Each structure stands twice: as structure tokens, then as C-alpha cells.
Amino acid sequence: MIFLIGCSVIIVITIISIARSKKSLKTILAEAKNEILYNFIGSRAIVQDVIMRGKNKTELPIKCGKVAVITGGTRGIGLEVIRMLLKCDIHVVVGCRNTQQGEMLLDSFRKDGIEKGSIDVIKLDISVMDSVKNFAMNVREKYPEVHYLINNAGIMFGPHIETRDGYESQFATNYLGHFFLTHLLLPQLKAGGKAKEMSRIVNVSSCAHMVGRINFDDINSRHNYIAGEAYAQSKLAQVLFSNYLDSQLRQEGVFVQAHSVHPGVVNTELFNGTHVKNLTPWVPSLLFKSPEKGAIPIVHACLSPRLEGKGGTYIHNCKIFAASNAAMSADLQEKLFEFTKTLLGIDKFGAIDNNNDSQMAAAV
Ligand SMILES: NC(=O)c1ccc[n+]([C@@H]2O[C@H](COP(=O)([O-])OP(=O)(O)OC[C@H]3O[C@@H](n4cnc5c(N)ncnc54)[C@H](OP(=O)(O)O)[C@@H]3O)[C@@H](O)[C@H]2O)c1
Numbered sequence: 001m002i003f004l005i006g007c008s009v010i011i012v013i014t015i016i017s018i019a020r021s022k023k024s025l026k027t028i029l030a031e032a033k034n035e036i037l038y039n040f041i042g043s044r045a046i047v048q049d050v051i052m053r054g055k056n057k058t059e060l061p062i063k064c065g066k067v068a069v070i071t072g073g074t075r076g077i078g079l080e081v082i083r084m085l086l087k088c089d090i091h092v093v094v095g096c097r098n099t100q101q102g103e104m105l106l107d108s109f110r111k112d113g114i115e116k117g118s119i120d121v122i123k124l125d126i127s128v129m130d131s132v133k134n135f136a137m138n139v140r141e142k143y144p145e146v147h148y149l150i151n152n153a154g155i156m157f158g159p160h161i162e163t164r165d166g167y168e169s170q171f172a173t174n175y176l177g178h179f180f181l182t183h184l185l186l187p188q189l190k191a192g193g194k195a196k197e198m199s200r201i202v203n204v205s206s207c208a209h210m211v212g213r214i215n216f217d218d219i220n221s222r223h224n225y226i227a228g229e230a231y232a233q234s235k236l237a238q239v240l241f242s243n244y245l246d247s248q249l250r251q252e253g254v255f256v257q258a259h260s261v262h263p264g265v266v267n268t269e270l271f272n273g274t275h276v277k278n279l280t281p282w283v284p285s286l287l288f289k290s291p292e293k294g295a296i297p298i299v300h301a302c303l304s305p306r307l308e309g310k311g312g313t314y315i316h317n318c319k320i321f322a323a324s325n326a327a328m329s330a331d332l333q334e335k336l337f338e339f340t341k342t343l344l345g346i347d348k349f350g351a352i353d354n355n356n357d358s359q360m361a362a363a364v
Contacts, residue, residue: 034228037211045207049264052317058300064089071126072153074101076268080295086117095124126153126177127163136184145192148302151178152204156270160225168220174234186350193255201258202301205238210324212236244333246312257311259301266294
């Protein structure tokens with residue numbers, strides 16, 4: 001009851017603050033609708049996190065000799081994913097913008113008593129395609145095999161900003177950069193996969209994908225930018241990509257599987273600047289999952305033997321969960337996949353000769 005009253009208060013205050021801004025009526029209505037939708041799916045996801053908390057568990061098997069690549073990870077959920085992977089004795093390649101911060105990670109984990117695993121830090125701005133290419137080249141040179149690719153880095157809401165390549169920032173960061181990175185590292189993932197221990201691609205999506213829609217006519221939201229719509233679009237794109245890629249890899253008969261994950265509603269800096277954190281700062285610390293708990297389903301998607309051969313699934317609290325109808329549409333999956341390949345100038349996804357990096361140079 002208190003929870004419902006809290007949500008209603010947030011919705012009312014938010015709608016008033018949107019209405020007091022100097023935006024067009026169309027934008028105000030769209031933002032208000034969006035706010036209500038987010039409050040609904042957010043509240044539902046919090047309740048699911050509480051109900052399913054007993055299921056949100058995974059084993060941490062020793063995986064000595066395995067290589068994981070993660071985007072982001074100097075803070076938030078990614079940081080806790082790295083901690084858990086180290087406990088499994090995995091070598092973790094961290095792609096981050098602030099490499100100085102990245103270099104300090106291993107020391108701090110060692111101080112926390114984690115003696116296993118190792119870290120390599122390589123510069124990456126996932127929203128900039130040249131940076132993705134340089135990062136992938138580095139990884140390819142150092143690691144002939146990659147066993148886990150965790151597409152974790154993400155941003156949420158914020159003003160309409162276009163990246164250096166001219167893409168809306170949430171679309172570029174959450175989806176496009178990860179699509180490109182996956183394309184560039186697919187040969188290494190294929191090399192790392194074995195019949196009974198497939199390599200895994202894990203796209204950290206969100207329950208926000210449930211309200212997403214792919215606006216092919218205005219993919220960069222130039223005409224009517226609603227931050228929540230652009231976030232939901234990027235998160236739906238990640239689930240569509242995971243599902244389609246998995247079906248293609250299955251057809252090809254290679255030992256790589258792809259998953260998408262909703263980590264839960266997690267108390268991280270992702271919510272900085274949002275209405276929920278500005279208006280009711282007690283809500284995230286009281287009702288949201290901790291970053292440690294948010295990391296568990298991601299690590300589960302990477303390592304659990306229970307998911308072996310079960311790619312193309314959406315994981316929520318370590319359970320296979322139903323993704324939205326849109327995410328399951330084979331037509332939409334294929335349409336977005338082809339659309340994205342065209343955007344990035346990719347001819348055949350993942351087809352890059354290991355010995356010929358000039359093909360990579362031509363890929364953007
Ligand atoms: N928190 C939640 O409730 C929630 C719910 C559903 C899904 N998710 C998803 O979970 C993932 C992790 O989110 P979080 O909650 O851990 O957020 P966070 O605490 O804000 O961390 C975001 C991470 O992404 C990195 N990042 C952002 N933009 C980047 C860029 N252009 N290049 C490289 N790295 C970049 C950040 O690095 P810098 O330090 O360089 O900024 C940071 O490491 C995101 O994909 C998010 O959408 C989160």
C-alpha cells in the first residue's frame with residue numbers, strides 16, 4: 001500500500017514538473033505517458049525481484065584459462081560482475097573510458113582478499129565506433145580465444161546528445177557499439193567455444209525493453225526526443241539482436257550462444273538525475289537490488305551449466321523469462337539486424353579474417 005502511494009506521488013510530482021517545463025503539449029503528453037509506463041514496469045520489476053530473490057543465485061565454478069571481455073565495469077553492476085569472474089579464476093579484459101580507474105581495480109580486489117583471476121585494462125568508448133574498432137583490434141591481437149563477451153556498459157535518459165558518429169547517445173552506447181564489438185570479436189568467440197562448453201555473448205538489457213519500439217524512420221530520435229523512449233528502444237534492440245544472433249549461430253552450427261539479461265532494478269549511478277532519485281532518494285536504497293545482486297544473473301548467463309545450449313533466452317533473476325512480444329518477432333529481429341549492418345557498413349556479420357586487419361579498418 002505504502003509502495004503504491006509512493007509510486008502515485010512520484011507520478012503526480014513528475015507530471016507536474018514536466019507540465020511546468022516549456023515543452024510542447026505533444027512532448028509533455030508523451031513524457032507523461034512514458035513516466036507512467038516506466039513507473040508501472042519498474043514497480044512490477046521491483047516486486048518480481050522481491051518475489052524471486054530466492055532464485056537469484058548462481059554457482060561460481062573455477063574456469064581457469066578462460067577469457068572474459070566486459071564493457072564498462074569500473075563501477076556499478078559491471079564492477080561486481082568482474083569481482084565474481086575473478087573468483088572463478090577468469091582473466092577479465094575490461095574495456096573502459098577511464099583506464100587509470102581501471103588499472104586500480106585489481107589492487108582493490110586483491111585488498112578485498114580475492115587472490116584468483118587477473119585483469120587487463122584496454123581503453124574503450126563504446127559509443128564511438130573508431131574506439132570500438134581499436135579496442136577490438138587490441139583484444140584480437142592479444143587473445144586468439146574469447147569465452148565470454150559481456151556487453152554491459154550503458155547510459156540511461158539524459159538530454160538528446162549525438163555521438164561523434166552522429167548517433168543518438170543511448171542508441172550508440174547501449175546497442176550499436178555492442179553490435180559492432182560483437183561482430184569484430186565473433187571469430188575469437190567461435191575459436192573459444194567447445195561442443196559442451198559454448199562461448200557466450202551476454203547483452204545486459206533491461207525490463208525497459210518491454211515498452212520499447214524501434215523507430216526505423218528516426219532511429220536517432222531527432223524529431224521528438226523522449227529520453228525514456230530512446231532508452232527503451234536501445235534495450236529492445238539488444239534483446240532483438242541477442243535472439244537473432246543466437247538463431248544465426250545455431251544455423252551455422254558454431255559453439256557460441258547469446259543471451260540477454262535484465263539484472264533487476266539496481267541501486268547504481270545509472271539513476272543519477274532521474275525523478276526517482278531526485279524526488280525520493282530513499283527509494284533506491286530501500287527498494288532496489290544491490291549491485292552485487294544485480295551482477296548475479298549476468299554471471300549466471302555467462303557460466304551456468306544449466307544454460308548450456310539454451311541461447312536466445314532472456315534471463316531475469318537467474319531464470320529464463322518471457323521477453324516482450326516485439327523482442328520475439330523474427331521479422332523485427334531480422335529487420336533490425338539488416339538495418340544495423342547497413343548503418344555500420346558490415347557485409348557479413350562476424351566474417352573477419354583473423355590475419356587480415358585491413359578488413360576491420362574497412363568495417364566502419
Ligand atoms: N541499474 C539498473 O537498475 C539497471 C536495470 C536494467 C539494466 N541495467 C543495465 O545494466 C548496465 C550497467 O548499468 P549500471 O546500473 O551498472 O550503471 P552505472 O553504474 O551507471 O555504470 C555504467 C557503466 O557503463 C560505463 N559506460 C557508460 N558509457 C560508456 C561508454 N561510452 N564507453 C564505455 N563505458 C561506458 C560506465 O563507465 P564510466 O565510468 O566511464 O562512465 C560504467 O562503468 C547498463 O547497460 C544498464 O542499462 C541497469
